Amino acid sequence: MENYEAYRLTGNMSKTKVMIFTGLLFAIALILSLVESIFPVMPMVVPGVKFGLSNIIVMYAIFFLGAKEAYLIAILKAIFVFFTRGFIASTLSLSGGLLSITCMLLISFLLKQNISIIGVSIIGAVSHNIGQFIVVSIIYVGISLWYYLPVLLVAGIITGLLTATMLKILLPALKRLV
Amino acid sequence: MKKYDIIIILFILLISFFSYLIYQNQVSNNPLRAEIYHYSELVETVPLDQGIDRIFSVKENENVIFHLFINGNICFEESDCPDKLCIKTGKISKPGQFAACLPNGLLLKIVSADYNNRDVDIIVGN
Numbered sequence A: 001m002e003n004y005e006a007y008r009l010t011g012n013m014s015k016t017k018v019m020i021f022t023g024l025l026f027a028i029a030l031i032l033s034l035v036e037s038i039f040p041v042m043p044m045v046v047p048g049v050k051f052g053l054s055n056i057i058v059m060y061a062i063f064f065l066g067a068k069e070a071y072l073i074a075i076l077k078a079i080f081v082f083f084t085r086g087f088i089a090s091t092l093s094l095s096g097g098l099l100s101i102t103c104m105l106l107i108s109f110l111l112k113q114n115i116s117i118i119g120v121s122i123i124g125a126v127s128h129n130i131g132q133f134i135v136v137s138i139i140y141v142g143i144s145l146w147y148y149l150p151v152l153l154v155a156g157i158i159t160g161l162l163t164a165t166m167l168k169i170l171l172p173a174l175k176r177l178v
Numbered sequence B: 001m002k003k004y005d006i007i008i009i010l011f012i013l014l015i016s017f018f019s020y021l022i023y024q025n026q027v028s029n030n031p032l033r034a035e036i037y038h039y040s041e042l043v044e045t046v047p048l049d050q051g052i053d054r055i056f057s058v059k060e061n062e063n064v065i066f067h068l069f070i071n072g073n074i075c076f077e078e079s080d081c082p083d084k085l086c087i088k089t090g091k092i093s094k095p096g097q098f099a100a101c102l103p104n105g106l107l108l109k110i111v112s113a114d115y116n117n118r119d120v121d122i123i124v125g126n
Helices: A015-038 A054-064 A067-085 A087-114 A117-139 A146-177 B003-028
Strands: B032-038 B041-047 B054-058 B061-068 B074-078 B098-101 B106-112
Touching: A015 A054, A015 A067, A054 A067, A054 A087, A054 A117, A054 A146, A067 A087, A087 A117, A087 B003, A117 A146, A117 B003, A146 B003, B032 B061, B061 B106, B074 B098, B074 B106
Parallel strands: none
Antiparallel strands: B032 B041, B032 B106, B054 B061, B061 B074, B098 B106
């Protein structure tokens, strides 16, 4: 990871402040996924492929708040999806979110200085897709989904690049939140 | 962009390429069939490995003529629609490929014969 120490939040933050900030990030994540669903149909649209804008927030939480807060945001988001879009969408959200956070934590722990935010983001997007892929194959046994795997992987690379770039642009603005 | 970022990207591209190859290899071993839909209703199923040359139409629309080739390709041969897009699509032979004549509400698509025709109605969200 590049040196983002200037942006690191915990340490001088009280427990209450971390909690409030997590809630705030959760709200932003919800807004981003809402904004995403309003977007007009994009030329590259394939069913199931989205930009994953809320991954920006999850990544931010991982890097600058902590693993616990990132997991919390993912779980809260799954609960929200459960109330708005039902059980299956919620299960998909949870599986993708948890796997993607775990993989991002793992890769940034393993490679430390040798990987940038771009690589972490791509791993996050791809593992998010893989998590959903696994759950869909479990729920809908017998559906031939394998033709879709290459599409999901390549889409993960593209959306990962995109969200990493957006996080980089957004960092100064997010810093002002504190 | 650091070294491992590029390695990760290349690695994922490699995996997707191989899974694509495996899938292609897997489906090419399965017999294929063409399905013809008339306004979303399956009206005709044509096995592609018959090894015969056949020109036919479906009873829902006699003005549209299909052509099945010996080598397992299939295409729209003749149609009375204004734009002839269905004919311009040309021969199709691989699973997932399709040709459509929207003015006549006809869809020709190729599926793997072991493909179970269950309707998938799901919204994938994140």
